[in-house]
Structure formats: C-alpha cells, structure tokens
Amino acid sequence: MNIIETKDLVFEYIRRDEEGNVESISRAIDDVSFDIKKGDFVAILGHNGSGKSTLAKHINALLMPTEGALWVNGYNTSNADNVWKIRESAGMVFQNPDNQIIGTVVEEDVGFGPENIGVPTKEIWERVEKSLESVGMLEYRHHSPNKLSGGQKQRVAIAGIMAMKPECIILDEPTAMLDPNGRRDVIETVRELNQKEKVTVILITHYMEEVIHADKVIVMDSGKIVLEGTPREIFSKVEKLKRYSLDVPQVTELAYELKQEGLDIPNAILTVDELVEALLKLER
Amino acid sequence: MSIILDKINYSYNNGTAYEKQALRDINLVINDGEFIGLIGHTGSGKSTLIQHLNGLIKASSGNIYYNGADIYDKDYKMKDLRSKVGLVFQYPEHQLFETTVFKDICFGPKNLKLDPLEVDLRAYEAMKLVGLGEDMLDVSPFELSGGQKRRVAIAGVLAMKPDILILDEPTAGLDPRGRDEILDQIEKLHRETKITVILVSHSMEDVAKYVDRIIVMNKGEVFFDDEKRKVFANYKQLEEIGLAAPQVTYVMNELKKHGASVDTKAITVHEAKEDIMRWIKGERR
Amino acid sequence: MIRDITIGQYYPVESKLHSLDPRVKLVCTIFYILSLFLFNNYYGYLVAGVFLIFVIAQSKVPVSFIFRGLKAVIMLLLVTVVFNLFLTPGEPIWQFGILKISEEGIHFAVKMAIRLIFLIIGSSLMTFTTTPNHLTDGLERLLGPLKKIKVPVHEISMMMSIALRFIPILLEETDKIMKAQMARGADFENGNMIDRAKNLVPLLVPLFVSAFRRANDLAMAMEARCYNGGEGRTKMKPLKYHKNDYVAYMIFIFYIAIIFVIRMVL
Numbered sequence: 001m002n003i004i005e006t007k008d009l010v011f012e013y014i015r016r017d018e019e020g021n022v023e024s025i026s027r028a029i030d031d032v033s034f035d036i037k038k039g040d041f042v043a044i045l046g047h048n049g050s051g052k053s054t055l056a057k058h059i060n061a062l063l064m065p066t067e068g069a070l071w072v073n074g075y076n077t078s079n080a081d082n083v084w085k086i087r088e089s090a091g092m093v094f095q096n097p098d099n100q101i102i103g104t105v106v107e108e109d110v111g112f113g114p115e116n117i118g119v120p121t122k123e124i125w126e127r128v129e130k131s132l133e134s135v136g137m138l139e140y141r142h143h144s145p146n147k148l149s150g151g152q153k154q155r156v157a158i159a160g161i162m163a164m165k166p167e168c169i170i171l172d173e174p175t176a177m178l179d180p181n182g183r184r185d186v187i188e189t190v191r192e193l194n195q196k197e198k199v200t201v202i203l204i205t206h207y208m209e210e211v212i213h214a215d216k217v218i219v220m221d222s223g224k225i226v227l228e229g230t231p232r233e234i235f236s237k238v239e240k241l242k243r244y245s246l247d248v249p250q251v252t253e254l255a256y257e258l259k260q261e262g263l264d265i266p267n268a269i270l271t272v273d274e275l276v277e278a279l280l281k282l283e284r
Numbered sequence: 285m286s287i288i289l290d291k292i293n294y295s296y297n298n299g300t301a302y303e304k305q306a307l308r309d310i311n312l313v314i315n316d317g318e319f320i321g322l323i324g325h326t327g328s329g330k331s332t333l334i335q336h337l338n339g340l341i342k343a344s345s346g347n348i349y350y351n352g353a354d355i356y357d358k359d360y361k362m363k364d365l366r367s368k369v370g371l372v373f374q375y376p377e378h379q380l381f382e383t384t385v386f387k388d389i390c391f392g393p394k395n396l397k398l399d400p401l402e403v404d405l406r407a408y409e410a411m412k413l414v415g416l417g418e419d420m421l422d423v424s425p426f427e428l429s430g431g432q433k434r435r436v437a438i439a440g441v442l443a444m445k446p447d448i449l450i451l452d453e454p455t456a457g458l459d460p461r462g463r464d465e466i467l468d469q470i471e472k473l474h475r476e477t478k479i480t481v482i483l484v485s486h487s488m489e490d491v492a493k494y495v496d497r498i499i500v501m502n503k504g505e506v507f508f509d510d511e512k513r514k515v516f517a518n519y520k521q522l523e524e525i526g527l528a529a530p531q532v533t534y535v536m537n538e539l540k541k542h543g544a545s546v547d548t549k550a551i552t553v554h555e556a557k558e559d560i561m562r563w564i565k566g567e568r569r
Numbered sequence: 570m571i572r573d574i575t576i577g578q579y580y581p582v583e584s585k586l587h588s589l590d591p592r593v594k595l596v597c598t599i600f601y602i603l604s605l606f607l608f609n610n611y612y613g614y615l616v617a618g619v620f621l622i623f624v625i626a627q628s629k630v631p632v633s634f635i636f637r638g639l640k641a642v643i644m645l646l647l648v649t650v651v652f653n654l655f656l657t658p659g660e661p662i663w664q665f666g667i668l669k670i671s672e673e674g675i676h677f678a679v680k681m682a683i684r685l686i687f688l689i690i691g692s693s694l695m696t697f698t699t700t701p702n703h704l705t706d707g708l709e710r711l712l713g714p715l716k717k718i719k720v721p722v723h724e725i726s727m728m729m730s731i732a733l734r735f736i737p738i739l740l741e742e743t744d745k746i747m748k749a750q751m752a753r754g755a756d757f758e759n760g761n762m763i764d765r766a767k768n769l770v771p772l773l774v775p776l777f778v779s780a781f782r783r784a785n786d787l788a789m790a791m792e793a794r795c796y797n798g799g800e801g802r803t804k805m806k807p808l809k810y811h812k813n814d815y816v817a818y819m820i821f822i823f824y825i826a827i828i829f830v831i832r833m834v835l
C-alpha cells in the first residue's frame with residue numbers, strides 16, 4: 001500500500017513586484033510523479049536548489065502544488081480541510097536543530113505536538129516517555145534543550161514528531177548542520193525507528209553515505225526526478241551523479257576508478273569490506 | 285614570520301563550580317606559507333584555539349608571539365594582529381550586514397583606516413580572489429545563494445590582506461558542489477599568494493586532499509601534529525578519540541592485512557588507485 | 570556585573586515552595602506587595618518580616634543567593650533613602666545649609682527602605698522557585714477570564730515562553746557576530762556616543778536578520794506539528810490545585826488577617 005502518491009506535481013514560485021505584477025516564475029518542482037510504500041525508507045538526493053526541500057514541504061502540506069496532486073495516506077493535500085489530518089500522519093523534522101524546538105525543557109517540547117492535537121494528559125505522558133526512549137534521549141527529559149549537542153537536539157525533534165504517532169516522517173536535511181558523530185547518531189536513530197516502529201521514512205540529504213541503507217533512492221535535479229532505484233543501482237552511475245553535483249563515498253569512487261582501469265570488480269561497491277573482498281578475489 | 289604558541293592554557297568560569305579548562309599546555313609553531321588542517325571532534329578546543337591566534341580570546345597563561353612580538357605586551361596593537369591573522373568564522377554569511385556586496389567587503393579595510401582608494405582596490409582584489417564576478421558588486425548580499433554569500437564573507441576577511449587565513453569549517457551546510465568550489469578556491473589562493481592557511485574541518489577526506497600538515501586536538505590538548513600521512517597512519521588512535529582516517533586508508537590497511545603488497549600511506553582516491561594498480565599488475569607479472 | 574543580577578533567575582532545588590502551583594505564588598506575591606503598603610507602623614513590618622523569613626526558610630534558597638540579588642539594586646535603595654531622608658517635611662533635628670533631616674524623614678526613609686527590600690526579596694522568591702514555563706502557564710490561567718473580552722491570553726503566554734527559550738540563543742549569537750566583526754577590525758569599545766551607536770550597525774543588522782530567519786523557521790516547525798492556536802489544545806502539565814496549595818492559601822490569608830488587625834488596632 002502506498003502512503004504517498006504524487007501525480008504530475010508542479011510547483012512554481014511566483015515573484016511579484018510592488019504593484020503585484022508577476023515579475024518572474026520559476027519552477028521548483030517540474031512534473032514529478034512517484035509513490036512511496038508504507039514502511040519504506042526512501043532517500044531523496046539532490047544538490048541545493050534541486051527542489052528536494054520544496055518537495056518535502058508539499059508532503060507536510062506546508063506548500064500546495066501549483067498543478068497536479070499529492071496524496072498522503074489517501075488525503076489530497078490540495079484540500080484545505082485535510083491539512084491537520086495530513087500533518088498528523090506525516091511529521092516533519094527540519095535542518096536547523098535550534099529553530100524547531102519550542103519547549104524550554106526537553107519533555108515539554110516532545111509534548112508540544114500531542115498537546116496540539118488534543119491528546120489527553122495521561123496519554124501525552126505515555127507518548128512522551130515512549131518516544132524519548134525510542135530515540136535514546138529519555139535520560140535528558142528534564143534538561144534544557146540549550147545544553148544539548150546538535151545531534152541530541154535533532155533526536156529530541158524526532159521524538160517530538162514520533163509522539164504524534166505519525167505513519168510517515170520526513171527529514172529535511174536533518175544532518176546538514178551536525179558534526180560526524182551527531183550525523184551518525186541521527187541516521188542510526190532514524191533507521192531504528194524505521195525498522196522497529198515500522199514508520200515510513202523520507203530522508204532528504206546530500207550526504208551519500210546516509211542513503212546506503214535506504215530501500216529506494218530518488219535523485220532530483222532542477223525540479224525533476226532524474227534517477228530512481230535501489231542504492232546499488234544509483235551508486236553504479238558515478239559519472240551521472242557527478243553531473244548532478246553529488247558525490248559518492250570514497251570507496252565507491254575508488255572502486256569505480258579501478259573498474260575504469262580495467263579491473264574486474266562488481267558494480268556499485270558501497271563499503272570498505274566489499275571492495276577489499278573484491279580485490280582479494282582478483283588476486284587469487 | 286610565524287606564530288609561536290608557548291605553553292598556552294585557557295580556562296573559563298574561573299572560581300566557580302563550572303570551571304573548565306578548554307586548552308591545556310599548547311605549544312605550536314605555525315610557519316609562513318603552510319597549509320594546515322586542524323581537526324578534532326566538537327568540544328576538543330579547536331574553536332577556542334583559533335580565537336587565540338588573533339587575540340579574540342586571551343590565554344589564562346602562556347605567551348603567543350607573532351613575528352617575534354609578544355601579543356600580550358601592553359603596547360601591542362591588537363587591531364594590527366586582527367588584520368594580519370584573518371579569521372573566518374563558521375557560517376560567516378551570518379555576519380553580512382551592508383546593502384551591497386562591495387560595501388560589505390570594504391568593511392574590514394575601512395576599519396584599518398586606509399585611504400578610500402586603497403579600500404576600494406583591496407575590495408576589488410578580494411572579490412577576484414574568491415571568484416566573485418564584477419556583476420556582483422551592487423547586488424544585496426542577502427539575495428545571493430548560500431555558497432555565494434560565503435564567498436562574500438571570505439572576501440571580507442581577505443580584503444584586510446592577512447598573512448594568515450584561518451577558516452572554521454568553511455564548507456558546513458554546503459552541498460558537494462559548493463564544498464568543492466570553496467575548497468578549490470582556497471587551494472588556488474594558497475598556491476598563488478603563498479598565504480598561510482589553517483583549515484578547521486570535520487571531513488577527513490577534505491583534509492587529506494588539501495592540507496600538508498595536520499594538527500589534531502583532543503580534550504584541549506594537541507594530540508598529533510605532523511605531516512598528514514603520518515597522522516592518518518595512526519588511524520586506530522584517531523578512532524579512539526572519535527575521529528577517523530579517510531575511507532581509502534582503511535581499504536589499504538585491510539588489503540595489507542590480507543597479505544597484499546600495497547603501501548598503506550595512500551589517503552586520496554587517486555593515490556589509492558595508483559597503488560592498487562601497481563600491486564595488481566605486479567601480482568599478474 | 571550581569572552575573573550578579575539574580576532577580577528573575579530560577580534556583581533549582583526541591584522544596585515545598587517550589588512544588589506549589591504557580592498561581593498560588595503569583596497571587597500571594599501580588600497581595601504580599603500590596604500588604605506592604607497597608608500599614609504604617611513598625612509592628613506591621615515585624616509581621617511582614619517574620620512571614621518573609623518563614624517563606625525563605627520554606628524555599629530552601631540560600632540566603633546568600635537572595636542577598637546577592639539585593640546587591641544589584643543597592644544604588645536604587647540608597648537613592649530612595651537619601652531622597653526620603655532629606656526631602657520629607659517636618660521639624661529639623663539636624664541641618665546643614667539647605668539639607669535638613671527631620672525625625673519624620675528618618676522614619677519615612679527607614680520604612681521605605683524596608684518596604685523596598687521586602688518587595689524585592691518577595692518577588693524574587695517567586696522567580697527563584699518557579700520555572701519560567703510554570704510562570705507563563707500560571708499567568709495564562711489567571712488571566713483566562715480576560716479571553717471573554719477578546720484579550721489573546723494564550724497567544725501572549727506562548728509568546729512569553731518562546732521568548733524565554735530564545736533569549737540564551739540570541740545572546741550566544743550576539744557574542745558570535747560581535748567576535749566575527751571584531752575579526753574584521755570592528756571596534757565596539759572605543760569612541761564617543763555617536764561613534765559607538767554607529768558601530769552597532771554591523772552587529773544589529775545581522776542579529777535582526779537572524780532573528781527573523783529563526784522566527785520564520787519556528788513558525789513553520791510549529792505549523793508542521795499541528796499548532797493551531799489555543800483552541801482544542803490539551804495540556805501535558807495542566808495546573809491543578811493540591812492539598813499544599815490550599816494550605817498555602819490558608820497561611821497567606823492568616824497573614825493578611827494579622828496585617829489588617831495591626832492596621833486597625835495599632
């Protein structure tokens with residue numbers, strides 16, 4: 001079953017001058033159609049300005065399509081009556097960890113979403129506890145968010161979404177402002193939620209290492225979907241990815257370069273172990 | 285021409301329960317024309333260290349000599365030091381404030397009380413150095429893309445004609461294209477003007493590709509300070525303090541462990557490729 | 570200097586006073602301050618002082634911490650005392666040129682000083698023992714009836730708590746931008762008033778830009794989490810009166826009663 005379906009989606013930014021006349025129109029999303037299956041881990045890749053963040057905001061009904069349509073859990077996002085149902089079933093985590101935490105205490109921030117959708121007090125506490133535990137931040141429940149590291153803040157933000165019991169969680173470059181350790185923690189948390197809680201994950205990023213474990217990767221460039229497939233299918237197209245201003249993990253690139261030199265190694269190597277194994281096999 | 289740090293200690297919140305020693309007994313020599321990478325995980329003291337170099341933070345004890353002069357001498361002009369040691373902070377685009385790109389870049393040299401013609405000349409030159417075209421002169425800095433804003437901010441520091449350029453994670457938040465553009469530009473700048481560059485980075489791949497010498501910080505102390513290959517050869521110790529070597533270093537070490545006659549010194553894709561090919565061809569011969 | 574100002578800070582310990590409902594603390598603080606102006610003799614101050622000592626003891630906030638807060642307003646205190654001392658009309662008992670001190674003046678100055686000290690200690694005890702969030706919650710509930718005359722009570726308290734969350738972030742940001750501009754040769758310390766004001770532009774513009782960006786991001790994040798104003802919201806930590814809160818109210822009413830007796834009898 002599909003949790004998200006889009007059909008011929010178009011979004012245009014219209015710039016107007018002071019009199020309200022149209023100055024320019026730019027297509028941020030250009031005729032995009034794709035489906036996301038329930039429970040999948042889907043990564044959307046693209047450089048800055050490729051339209052991936054605009055697309056993410058559509059899934060949360062923060063933006064409405066100019067043309068075409070998008071359904072979340074069967075609800076059409078163009079219908080204003082559906083907005084709150086959509087936001088309840090598709091939660092969103094943003095890039096800047098500081099600018100999305102509302103509470104002055106960790107647990108109160110996690111409770112903010114459930115409060116908004118009218119969950120009874122007792123259940124809010126249960127949900128807060130459970131979702132903080134699921135991101136490994138329960139011991140920080142009484143802390144001030146200001147004292148946490150970037151990675152910890154992002155995990156609190158994820159807990160804040162999980163407490164609303166969404167079916168799908170969209171992460172819009174959640175690691176762009178984090179250091180490598182914070183990045184790893186956040187990605188591990190997201191993977192775990194996907195596997196244990198069966199929540200659908202849509203991860204938007206430009207770090208290729210983060211998408212290795214995805215079920216499906218979508219690559220965007222100038223508002224269009226240019227590649228779609230499993231990580232291995234995508235990573236085998238090193239030249240193409242470079243053309244879209246993306247880069248592949250160092251091992252993948254090394255493997256690709258060696259293949260160009262005529263070595264007989266498999267396509268799209270993703271890890272150090274895979275490459276070492278392939279090379280040692282050659283030797284024998 | 286160099287910076288010498290002699291037994292630098294720095295602690296803050298002195299005399300309270302929150303007292304913390306951020307730097308411990310730092311001894312460093314930074315020579316003219318070097319390209320240095322400064323690495324260490326968050327909270328290791330990197331940012332505190334670089335702010336000492338241009339006098340924004342004063343050490344609790346120890347001395348810093350810039351070209352032989354003690355910067356803590358009461359007659360020393362801190363403002364001169366700040367123009368000679370240019371510091372580009374993380375997310376430097378957040379400091380832009382003028383109405384046009386050109387005016388913003390002029391801010392630094394203007395503060396040096398140079399004559400207006402010299403200010404303009406330096407700003408032009410700085411724009412060229414970071415690869416900003418003349419069509420950008422009168423554009424508002426707030427209308428530019430993330431990568432372009434960052435170039436404007438770097439130009440703002442370069443316009444003061446520093447001898448040393450320190451960049452605190454200049455690629456944070458940029459996409460791969462923006463990252464490569466900025467780093468290539470800095471590399472070119474270093475090559476052409478022989479300016480000393482200190483690059484603070486979290487990316488081992490970037491450090492491996494661009495710098496010559498690496499200083500590793502851990503818990504406020506200098507953990508390693510050596511030529512980059514020698515530092516990455518200690519990748520196991522780097523892992524213990526939450527860092528790592530470039531992925532290819534792991535490939536080479538694994539191969540060697542399994543008996544392949546490769547050199548574990550490779551730290552870039554290109555080096556690794558050459559070396560693996562040499563090994564494979566040797567095997568086949 | 571700034572670190573010496575303890576007024577308005579929260580002091581995290583567990584005590585009976587800390588666990589009281591914020592509404593109790595808000596209401597009692599307001600009436601305590603009013604009570605200080607009800608009487609005009611030293612017995613009243615004695616009672617008010619004893620009551621204050623009792624509350625301090627219940628709060629478990631160290632006395633030294635409380636007095637550190639007073640240090641910051643010592644100038645204000647001195648000025649008030651001096652003015653009252655010299656400017657109260659009455660029979661002079663000491664005179665030097667135009668400066669006169671009367672007995673009434675002395676009494677008035679002493680009483681004013683005590684009032685001010687009690688007022689400051691009393692109100693800072695409330696902030697020492699109540700988290701900012703609790704305080705805004707309490708305020709929202711207390712001002713609840715004003716909703717009927719279209720006062721946006723929920724919005725005001727939401728604004729207050731967001732402001733509290735972002736003050737430390739903006740302070741840190743100010744420090745960062747200041748350093749970044751100093752690295753470009755900016756000077757925030759020297760020059761005359763006009764120069765200094767001009768020099769603030771490179772600090773204030775980026776700060777405003779950043780504040781707007783954050784506000785924009787935050788609004789979007791709140792919307793994404795289904796925030797839709799106060800209607801239909803539930804509370805994670807609803808305010809509910811417990812036994813101790815009623816006890817506190819009773820004690821306070823008892824105190825007010827004594828004050829009234831003193832005022833009428835003595």
